[in-house]
Amino acid sequence: MSAEQELTHDAGVHGDAHGADAHVDVHGEVSLDVTELDVELPGSGRVATPDVAEYAMRLGDDSLILSQQLAWWVSRAPELEEDLALGNLALDLLGHARALLHFAGTATGRSEDDLAYWRDEPEFLNCWLVEQPGTDFGDMIARQLFFSLYQTQLYTALLSSGDESLAAIAAKAEREVRYHQDHAVQWVLRLAGGTDESRSRVIVSLNEMWPYVEELFTDDALFDRLEGIAPKPSTLRAGFDETLAVVLAEAELELPTAKPAMAGGRQGRHSTQMGYILAELQWLARRHPGAKW
């Protein structure tokens, strides 16, 4: 597909029972402008090596899936301010996902949209924590607490990455995830120090999410090949534990004791939740390839 080529997605491409006119009326002019997509992409034109691309994809997928999960809360949060807060967090994560997946895609000539919408479940490399259901407010906050503490450690370490694109993405993300961490910590303190009901429920939620923490800090062979570029996940654990201990002490909560899950997200093995998330995330793009508005 050449850069100048413009594909017009009219009713003829995906003609269906609704007929051509109905289709055009409902969706307007739906077209794919390849040039436009290229310009949209942030980055400096560098091409990632296969190992760096795999790493960027892991991080990008974490952010993409969590962004999708948090977006569920918009209009469902307990108060309007929280709708806005969670929408903002989701938007930050989507920004990180775009930059990371764009960079990952340079290794194989795929765009961020190709990676987000046209990969199947085993090709996603996100961790299990971000896949876990968070439609209970306490569960969502527990997931946010663990993940934002991890991301703060991660992006702080990535600031000194030997890969200039990863370092540039981290420099922006690090400022943003500090706000995410602050948001989660404030809510954990509020729930733990609130009513008996909120306290008992947040304790359950923290235990529900705890099994998925281990995977965030598990090293594998990829990191041996990324010395100086990506921090070994295990090296981020001490900072995570330290901050978590401070938060739990302040909230007068015990460290959860649930055993680690047999998570395999980094190898493309996902929990049962993942298929449902992708179905919602990818449905529109697959139903109307190249759609834009």
Place this chain on the structure above:
Amino acid sequence: MAREASPRREVVSGVTAPTPAATGVRPSDEASARVWDLAATILDPEVPALTIEDLGVLREAHADGKRAHVVLTPTYSGCPAIDQMRDDVASALREAGYDDVEVSYTLAPAWTTDWMTEAGKRKLEDYGIAPPQARSDAIRGPIPVTLGVKCPRCHSLHTREVAKFGSTSCKALYQCQKCLEPFDYFKIH
């Protein structure tokens, strides 16, 4: 908005600003400076009191005959306004007669509210948004400093944070305890 040779070009406030000399500064050659000035007329679509120059989003401008190249940097990673800014800059340059226009993005160095001009901060306050009250270092040290945010209407420091996340990524929601008005605060970043 007319923008002939502006006498003062503050790019960063304070003396110890870490901004690299190469970006965020109006070019010294006349041709590139013209491109810069044209781009500098574009307003932030979400905070229309500020130009992209006031905001620190405008990083570089280059001209070569009828060719113009402008480099922007996004504020927050997910800020959707950046695409609108790009389109607006491109239109302004095409209208001014440049026929080969390129607007690209850079992520590094990462945008910070430290780059907001003093003029920009005054405009924000006049518009009803409290500008960032300190340099970005203040929120990143080992001991986070809590700062009083001044009400843009009555200038009272007796204000409280209602929500850390507001109508756009860059803003938090505050309320003045004295005049009771709610207002947006442009967060330190």
